[in-house]
Amino acid sequence: MKRLLASLFLVMAVCGHISAQNKPESAPEVISVFNQKVDFSNYETLYDFSFDVTYTGATSITIGVEQEYSSWYDIIHVREASPAHVNLTALSRGNMVWVDIIAENEYGKDTLTIELPVMTEDNANGLTYTDKSPAKTDHIDIYSLDGRFLKRIRNLSELSSYHACTLLLQYYNNKNQLIRSKKISLK
Numbered sequence: 001m002k003r004l005l006a007s008l009f010l011v012m013a014v015c016g017h018i019s020a021q022n023k024p025e026s027a028p029e030v031i032s033v034f035n036q037k038v039d040f041s042n043y044e045t046l047y048d049f050s051f052d053v054t055y056t057g058a059t060s061i062t063i064g065v066e067q068e069y070s071s072w073y074d075i076i077h078v079r080e081a082s083p084a085h086v087n088l089t090a091l092s093r094g095n096m097v098w099v100d101i102i103a104e105n106e107y108g109k110d111t112l113t114i115e116l117p118v119m120t121e122d123n124a125n126g127l128t129y130t131d132k133s134p135a136k137t138d139h140i141d142i143y144s145l146d147g148r149f150l151k152r153i154r155n156l157s158e159l160s161s162y163h164a165c166t167l168l169l170q171y172y173n174n175k176n177q178l179i180r181s182k183k184i185s186l187k
Contacts, residue, residue: 027108028057030101030180031082038119043090047119050087055103055110064100067092093119113181138174142167162186 031054039048055061063076063086078084091097097116102109142150145166164187171180
């Protein structure tokens with residue numbers, strides 16, 4: 001019996017059912033977004049946006065795309081191992097765009113949101129190689145679900161004084177630029 005289980009485990013590992021990305025009993029995490037590129041060449045009033053994303057704790061990611069003044073929320077499932085490449089096409093130049101990167105498993109969910117401004121060729125250059133690594137977090141602003149600012153912290157361990165609730169966290173780098181938004185539930 002032990003030999004059968006060991007063989008089954010080996011076959012599952014070889015077939016890719018068990019991977020280093022899917023750690024047992026841990027919530028997933030979107031680690032970083034890099035190689036961001038904007039391409040205006042295919043359209044006159046639209047643009048394409050591509051990026052690479054690294055994540056752990058999940059076997060795939062979901063991309064949600066919301067454009068200002070649009071009632072659509074496009075959902076794209078990316079079933080690529082980390083780092084995954086994402087290419088979004090035909091985004092409107094005249095509207096802001098929000099791109100949600102979601103990693104989810106049975107232990108939790110992590111969301112990183114990229115906010116794209118109204119796109120001109122001048123501000124597209126600033127997006128090309130932006131490092132969004134949470135390791136570069138300077139401070140975290142905490143908000144209630146209704147949007148009330150509660151506190152600014154430097155480390156997540158400072159949340160230990162909060163009772164069971166759901167909070168919105170906004171991570172900022174040392175230039176006070178928003179690098180990540182995340183909703184967490186404390187138990």
